[in-house]
Amino acid sequence: MLKRFNNILTPIIAVLLGIIVGTIIMVVSGYDAVAAFTALWNGAFGESYYVGEVVRQFTPYILAGLAVAFAFRVGLFNIGVEGQFLVGWLAAVWVGVAFDLPKIIHLPLAILAAMAAGALWAFIPGFLKARFRVHEVIVTIMMNYVALHVTNYIIKNIITDNKDKTDLVKESASLRSDWLQSITDYSRLHWGIVIAIIGCFVMWFLLERTTRGFELRAVGFNQHAAHYAGMSVNKNIILSMVIAGAFAGLAGAMEGLGTFGYATVKGGFTGVGFDGIAVALLGGNTSIGVFFSALLFGALKVGALNMPLEAGVPNELVDIIIALIVFFVASSYIIRVFLDRFSKKEVK
Amino acid sequence: MSLMEILMIVVPSTLLWAAPLVFTALGGIFSERSGVVNIGLEGLMVIGAFTAIVFNLTFVDTFGNWTPWIAIIVAMVAGAIFSLLHAVAAITFRADHTVSGVAINLLASGLTLFLVKLIYDKGETDIISQGFNKIDIPVLKDIPVIGKIFFQNTYWTSFLAIIVAIIVWYVVFKTPFGLRLRSVGEHPMAADTMGINVTKMRYLGVIISGALGGIGGGVYAQSITSNFSHSTISGQGFMALAAMIFGKWHPLGAMGAAIFFGFAQSISIIGSSLPFLKEIPNVYLLIAPYVLTVLALTGFIGRADAPKASGTHYIKGSR
Amino acid sequence: MNFVIEMLNIRKEFGGFVANDNITLQLKKGEIHALLGENGAGKSTLMNVLFGLYQPEKGEIRVKGKPVKITNPNIANDLGIGMVHQHFMLVDTFTVTENIILGREITTGGRIDLKKAEKEVREISERYGLAVDPQAKISDISVGMQQRVEILKTLYRGAEIVIFDEPSAVLTPQEIKELMQIMKTLIKEGKSIILITHKLKEIMEVADRCTVIRKGKGIGTVNVSETNPNELASLMVGREVVFKTEKAEAKPGQGVLEVQNLVVKDPRGINIVNDLNLSVNAGEIVGIAGIDGNGQTELIEAITGLRKAESGSIKLNGKDIINQTPRKITESGVGHIPQDRHKHGLVLNFPIGENMVLQTYNKKPYSKSGVLNFKEIYKKARTLISEYDVRTPSEYTLARALSGGNQQKAIIGREVDRNPDLLIAAQPTRGLDVGAIEFIHKRLIEQRDNGKAVLLVSFELDEILNVSDRIAVIYEGKIVAIVNPKETSEQELGLLMAGSNRKEAGEHSNA
Amino acid sequence: ACGKSDNNKDTSKGGDKEKAFSVAMVTDVGGVDDKSFNQSAWEGLQKFGKDNGLEKGKGGYDYVQSKSDADYATNLNTLARQDFDLVFGIGFLMQGAVEEIAKQQKDHHFAIVDSEVDQPNVASILFKEQEASFLAGVAAAMTTKSNKIGFIGGVEGAVIERFEAGFVAGVKAAKPEATVDIQYAGAFDKAELGQSIASKMYSSGADVVFHAAGGTGVGLFKEANDLKKKDPSREIWAIGVDSDQANMGPDIVLTSALKRVDNAVIDVSTKAKDGNFPGGKVALYGLAEDGVGLAPINSKAPNKAAIETAVKDWTDKIKSGAIKVPGTRAELKTFSAK
Numbered sequence A: 001m002l003k004r005f006n007n008i009l010t011p012i013i014a015v016l017l018g019i020i021v022g023t024i025i026m027v028v029s030g031y032d033a034v035a036a037f038t039a040l041w042n043g044a045f046g047e048s049y050y051v052g053e054v055v056r057q058f059t060p061y062i063l064a065g066l067a068v069a070f071a072f073r074v075g076l077f078n079i080g081v082e083g084q085f086l087v088g089w090l091a092a093v094w095v096g097v098a099f100d101l102p103k104i105i106h107l108p109l110a111i112l113a114a115m116a117a118g119a120l121w122a123f124i125p126g127f128l129k130a131r132f133r134v135h136e137v138i139v140t141i142m143m144n145y146v147a148l149h150v151t152n153y154i155i156k157n158i159i160t161d162n163k164d165k166t167d168l169v170k171e172s173a174s175l176r177s178d179w180l181q182s183i184t185d186y187s188r189l190h191w192g193i194v195i196a197i198i199g200c201f202v203m204w205f206l207l208e209r210t211t212r213g214f215e216l217r218a219v220g221f222n223q224h225a226a227h228y229a230g231m232s233v234n235k236n237i238i239l240s241m242v243i244a245g246a247f248a249g250l251a252g253a254m255e256g257l258g259t260f261g262y263a264t265v266k267g268g269f270t271g272v273g274f275d276g277i278a279v280a281l282l283g284g285n286t287s288i289g290v291f292f293s294a295l296l297f298g299a300l301k302v303g304a305l306n307m308p309l310e311a312g313v314p315n316e317l318v319d320i321i322i323a324l325i326v327f328f329v330a331s332s333y334i335i336r337v338f339l340d341r342f343s344k345k346e347v348k
Numbered sequence B: 001m002s003l004m005e006i007l008m009i010v011v012p013s014t015l016l017w018a019a020p021l022v023f024t025a026l027g028g029i030f031s032e033r034s035g036v037v038n039i040g041l042e043g044l045m046v047i048g049a050f051t052a053i054v055f056n057l058t059f060v061d062t063f064g065n066w067t068p069w070i071a072i073i074v075a076m077v078a079g080a081i082f083s084l085l086h087a088v089a090a091i092t093f094r095a096d097h098t099v100s101g102v103a104i105n106l107l108a109s110g111l112t113l114f115l116v117k118l119i120y121d122k123g124e125t126d127i128i129s130q131g132f133n134k135i136d137i138p139v140l141k142d143i144p145v146i147g148k149i150f151f152q153n154t155y156w157t158s159f160l161a162i163i164v165a166i167i168v169w170y171v172v173f174k175t176p177f178g179l180r181l182r183s184v185g186e187h188p189m190a191a192d193t194m195g196i197n198v199t200k201m202r203y204l205g206v207i208i209s210g211a212l213g214g215i216g217g218g219v220y221a222q223s224i225t226s227n228f229s230h231s232t233i234s235g236q237g238f239m240a241l242a243a244m245i246f247g248k249w250h251p252l253g254a255m256g257a258a259i260f261f262g263f264a265q266s267i268s269i270i271g272s273s274l275p276f277l278k279e280i281p282n283v284y285l286l287i288a289p290y291v292l293t294v295l296a297l298t299g300f301i302g303r304a305d306a307p308k309a310s311g312t313h314y315i316k317g318s319r
Numbered sequence C: 001m002n003f004v005i006e007m008l009n010i011r012k013e014f015g016g017f018v019a020n021d022n023i024t025l026q027l028k029k030g031e032i033h034a035l036l037g038e039n040g041a042g043k044s045t046l047m048n049v050l051f052g053l054y055q056p057e058k059g060e061i062r063v064k065g066k067p068v069k070i071t072n073p074n075i076a077n078d079l080g081i082g083m084v085h086q087h088f089m090l091v092d093t094f095t096v097t098e099n100i101i102l103g104r105e106i107t108t109g110g111r112i113d114l115k116k117a118e119k120e121v122r123e124i125s126e127r128y129g130l131a132v133d134p135q136a137k138i139s140d141i142s143v144g145m146q147q148r149v150e151i152l153k154t155l156y157r158g159a160e161i162v163i164f165d166e167p168s169a170v171l172t173p174q175e176i177k178e179l180m181q182i183m184k185t186l187i188k189e190g191k192s193i194i195l196i197t198h199k200l201k202e203i204m205e206v207a208d209r210c211t212v213i214r215k216g217k218g219i220g221t222v223n224v225s226e227t228n229p230n231e232l233a234s235l236m237v238g239r240e241v242v243f244k245t246e247k248a249e250a251k252p253g254q255g256v257l258e259v260q261n262l263v264v265k266d267p268r269g270i271n272i273v274n275d276l277n278l279s280v281n282a283g284e285i286v287g288i289a290g291i292d293g294n295g296q297t298e299l300i301e302a303i304t305g306l307r308k309a310e311s312g313s314i315k316l317n318g319k320d321i322i323n324q325t326p327r328k329i330t331e332s333g334v335g336h337i338p339q340d341r342h343k344h345g346l347v348l349n350f351p352i353g354e355n356m357v358l359q360t361y362n363k364k365p366y367s368k369s370g371v372l373n374f375k376e377i378y379k380k381a382r383t384l385i386s387e388y389d390v391r392t393p394s395e396y397t398l399a400r401a402l403s404g405g406n407q408q409k410a411i412i413g414r415e416v417d418r419n420p421d422l423l424i425a426a427q428p429t430r431g432l433d434v435g436a437i438e439f440i441h442k443r444l445i446e447q448r449d450n451g452k453a454v455l456l457v458s459f460e461l462d463e464i465l466n467v468s469d470r471i472a473v474i475y476e477g478k479i480v481a482i483v484n485p486k487e488t489s490e491q492e493l494g495l496l497m498a499g500s501n502r503k504e505a506g507e508h509s510n511a
Numbered sequence D: 001a002c003g004k005s006d007n008n009k010d011t012s013k014g015g016d017k018e019k020a021f022s023v024a025m026v027t028d029v030g031g032v033d034d035k036s037f038n039q040s041a042w043e044g045l046q047k048f049g050k051d052n053g054l055e056k057g058k059g060g061y062d063y064v065q066s067k068s069d070a071d072y073a074t075n076l077n078t079l080a081r082q083d084f085d086l087v088f089g090i091g092f093l094m095q096g097a098v099e100e101i102a103k104q105q106k107d108h109h110f111a112i113v114d115s116e117v118d119q120p121n122v123a124s125i126l127f128k129e130q131e132a133s134f135l136a137g138v139a140a141a142m143t144t145k146s147n148k149i150g151f152i153g154g155v156e157g158a159v160i161e162r163f164e165a166g167f168v169a170g171v172k173a174a175k176p177e178a179t180v181d182i183q184y185a186g187a188f189d190k191a192e193l194g195q196s197i198a199s200k201m202y203s204s205g206a207d208v209v210f211h212a213a214g215g216t217g218v219g220l221f222k223e224a225n226d227l228k229k230k231d232p233s234r235e236i237w238a239i240g241v242d243s244d245q246a247n248m249g250p251d252i253v254l255t256s257a258l259k260r261v262d263n264a265v266i267d268v269s270t271k272a273k274d275g276n277f278p279g280g281k282v283a284l285y286g287l288a289e290d291g292v293g294l295a296p297i298n299s300k301a302p303n304k305a306a307i308e309t310a311v312k313d314w315t316d317k318i319k320s321g322a323i324k325v326p327g328t329r330a331e332l333k334t335f336s337a338k
């Protein structure tokens, strides 16, 4: 009981510690911390518009977080979410732009295309790992760069005629909703959040409740034992990357069919994939953890945009706070030690 | 273009690219050989780049020509100090090494940009006036053919990187320190029973990685970008990490891998001027370095084994 | 009295659990002092205290009469105490010499002087009769060799007192013999030895005195010359122990496993299993005797599908199963108690309950259309845990937290419960105490009596002789002899395992 | 139609007379000191603010820097919600976001730089970059001795293509025998790529290199400075872009192709303030509108005077419409300076 309580308390303390240290940094640098946090709060929850934006940001974070977490549970470190995300984004937009279909077919088709693209992109490192034992970290890093250049090339030379931006996806492939926008005062909130939440559930169910998940987890913990038990280690490695890639591709679809509605040529990475790593790790690589850490990230990121304007505080401060929170969560062992000591004293 | 001309362009630019990656990858080797996974190399480079540029801008009038050299020493110290965070988290607080490394990356970029805004009241620094410059290496530059290709229009830092890689190889494989470092990364309990202080060795490994990562960042900023902004270090730390793995945690291997990355990059740049590559759409050249790396790993490098205990915590008395 | 080491009233706790409770052990100069106790009795803990890895809560340690505080292994080394650990403390990727000099490197000009170090290692190894190749990599040498390296490590550091923690658990009979010889040599050279072992025979053979501990408490010290194995065993367990496992005559039935002309290559391309023929019938236990490295592991891995066979045939109940997937083979009726329970047998980070369905999770009732049924899984786990006496706080406890013996019981429970036609047991009792061994042997025989075929691989000749109905001797990848346990002796087996042919072996043992 | 909507706006907002006209901008991830168009835009905004007695901050003039592409819309919207009368989106990357927010915030004015948004409350600011780079091409052609000239582009796109086409046209016009080596880095923020490309160009004989590559171009100056430092007698030049980049290397920066985003920002702001907001229109800024230009020629340039004269000539010809500078590769093919 106490242990479970501490399990919940530890991340909360980590968040508090992050905020405290962030405050100290602000005070030392001569900024008004109260104004900064007020601005942060207002920028995240102050108006229904910002709430909508937070949820909008939260959506791809969940899915990118799941993409990292899922692979992690099978013992693979998927740094390639960014690339899988980009190809998913492009695929969704491509289908969204190129076809004219009823919504009931078009939207799922576009989403499936994104998942398939992300899955394909992740299949390569998964396959190379399984077949040739090539370290997935390097391959996924390299695949990120390849994705960036290839998607840029496709947007410029294949989807458009030398333009930097595709057309808007057709209404029939859009996740946007006038209703959601109207209740949040024109935020870009879209139906993707429903998909992301389903994604959380799917990951949980798949890993914890199915025989396939049993295999994946077994492979993650001990490949030899999994092999001994008759599971195909290679198949599960590839499968885990493919599923992770599908999550990442889905995250891309959120941007392509929801937030933006188009794809553009990019000068560099979006950062969503890399934030996904932090989201997953902060969430302990569980789906429920990813859900909450994505929410925290989304709120902090969106709220931060308001800080320079309203409080004159650089929004990098929020990056510092996020980093500190990750750091303290990582160091939760030491927090636990303190908590244990504390609770022991209480008992006595 | 003649082959000679091509080489005269490709080789120095390869080495220029490679140098910061070599330093940083060497840093990674120290950390991982001691058993601490260091995905925070990117962040350490950021700290190094930031420190070097700020120092350079501030003290260029005092130190003149020597400024960039002193700046990389300062960057080295800053990287070492910053890496202590990773060490404390990963070793003493038993944090997951990867999580802690990610925190280091996030913290480094947030903190440095915050400081840039605080110090300069804008999003990026000015351009330094004294960076690392192109040089011809005296004497060696006159060697026929070789001299022209390798020792002209090049940078001292490139050669420093190669020399440091050789020194690191010597230290890691030929000295008691190296033996102990490696033993701690392979089997910390065995090292402990031999009276080696596992915690101390791991701290040293991480701190040295911070120092070298700092140098890597400082070299990068002062020989390539000339200022510090959010995009100064964008992925080089991960490339260094890749070089380390590619090089199988071996200093000379990592150096070779870094040079290979540099070479692939240079080819992607010069490619469009080579007759036989001219017709190829640019995108193929842009992705060439990354695809080549993957192919190389798949084709003839194959499996790479990390130090056995890397990523684990050594808790005295546990089994 | 001339004690080199005195551990007086030592108490060591692990977060409330008392592993050593007021234990006293006194080591005379020049003696081999055995330390005996069940699994988990606290032997390793006591020795780790002596070696400076753990700090005792209470008690005093004296070296040559002087009270000392041993706060880390360096101090132990300086006091002349060396330890050969139960689980080897060797860096696989280093050479023999590097492992030995680690922490006490010989340098010239800041650089490790490997030449000089190798020379020194060679000198010591010659002096104590511990032949090793100083330049060999640890991962390339046999377990017996590795143990020599461990011993050399202590000698290199000038140890006067050497602690051996279960040194024979991993050795072949020949190697054990050599080890006993080595210990005697050490004593002759003026060293003193503490020996932890579960094998009473070894104690009787080499030890001078024996201290017994039970559940963390000291029971007492006896002179070996004044005692016998039965007395030692009952001191240790606290009750009478039966040694010879009771079993009825085997009633072999039809052939279950038929291996013909099997060839398996190792990664270097050498035929590690070389044209091997073997058959196991229903209702019998066939024991494979052999020195480690003669192809036992590969043979079993080939039968169970964990390793690719090059050629030949493996038939189960007449059906060819060669090079099928482990899943197919398991499902055609093979149970496998693997040699390395941590590597293959268990997912240590899974609850023990989930480990119980490691192969059957995808079958009814444990899952239905791909969805797990935890209720059924844990129900099964509870049954097996009580049936096989697995001592665990609960079925939800991670397998990692169980002791080796209990992990092994869990695996055996799981494998036997699947009711396989062929049960393969590789080193099923390695490192276990007498009580646990007895339990496991009974279960194997029970399987046989139920008309199943059992294939037992063990380096323990006692075990082979005791449990098997037929013994197949493996040498260089071939079955070189099939003998009847009742008509052979340990000597004969030993010689066969070393490659002498049947006739020679028979002559020798007769002579 | 556009004019009408403007008038509507003015009447609707006519009530609060006390409220000063306020204006703000959203930068892309570059920030206001990117030594490129964000910086230039911000300088314009600051100047406008000062000239009109505004304070930095709400109700005056301000900017918000985006941290990713996803932030554009949020930032534009935030500024509109803070009741800035006019909000600039700086850079073609913001096109989609501006279009979208403009549709929602119909009674706010927006402007987009470097792209077109067809909404009644959006002014699209485009530049005739080709005219500035044409002049840069003339300067380059008249400076080169090797007759080899380099062009480094950032990411391929319409804007950079205008720079490229104009530059090549300028070179051809002034010195038909000179060749231009064109290479794109694929990024606007990779100085190392710029440096490697520059290194390649200089070592294969080019002696003047022009960049239209934002931060990537920093590498060009680094390389040129390096070479110059190593061998001061070597005659090599670099040409900057957007703002006057002379301070990037007093010895090597020949001139810069100016894109006066600042002027355009001031112009549109002033018009909006005066009630003449060019909503729904494309405001095109070329040499004639003082929207583009060429920075002063480096005083160390060998034939500075001759270049200045030539530049002056061409400027007049372009302004008068006597020649039309090509803005695409296709147009370049048919271009002739005669």
Ligand SMILES: Nc1ncnc2c1ncn2[C@@H]1O[C@H](COP(=O)(O)OP(=O)(O)OP(=O)(O)O)[C@@H](O)[C@H]1O
Residues within 6 Å of the ligand: B317, B318, B319, C014, C017, C018, C019, C037, C038, C039, C040, C041, C042, C043, C044, C045, C046, C086
């Ligand atoms: N690091 C530890 N943390 C907690 N408890 C421990 C630890 N090490 C040992 N113990 C406890 O101390 C008891 C004694 O363990 P020890 O390893 O000394 O037994 P042993 O006599 O060597 O057994 P074996 O014959 O299996 O080697 C164990 O039952 C275990 O419960």
Ligand SMILES: Nc1ncnc2c1ncn2[C@@H]1O[C@H](COP(=O)(O)OP(=O)(O)OP(=O)(O)O)[C@@H](O)[C@H]1O
Residues within 6 Å of the ligand: B317, B318, B319, C039, C040, C401, C402, C403, C404, C405, C430, C431, C432
């Ligand atoms: N870190 C630990 N925390 C708690 N208990 C531990 C720890 N390490 C070991 N133990 C306990 O120590 C006991 C003995 O462990 P050990 O691994 O020595 O078993 P063993 O019978 O010797 O197995 P093996 O055959 O693998 O040597 C077990 O009861 C185990 O639960």
Ligand SMILES: [Mg+2]
Residues within 6 Å of the ligand: C043, C044, C045, C086, C165
């Ligand atoms: Mg023990």
Ligand SMILES: [Mg+2]
Residues within 6 Å of the ligand: C039, C086, C404, C431
């Ligand atoms: Mg044991």
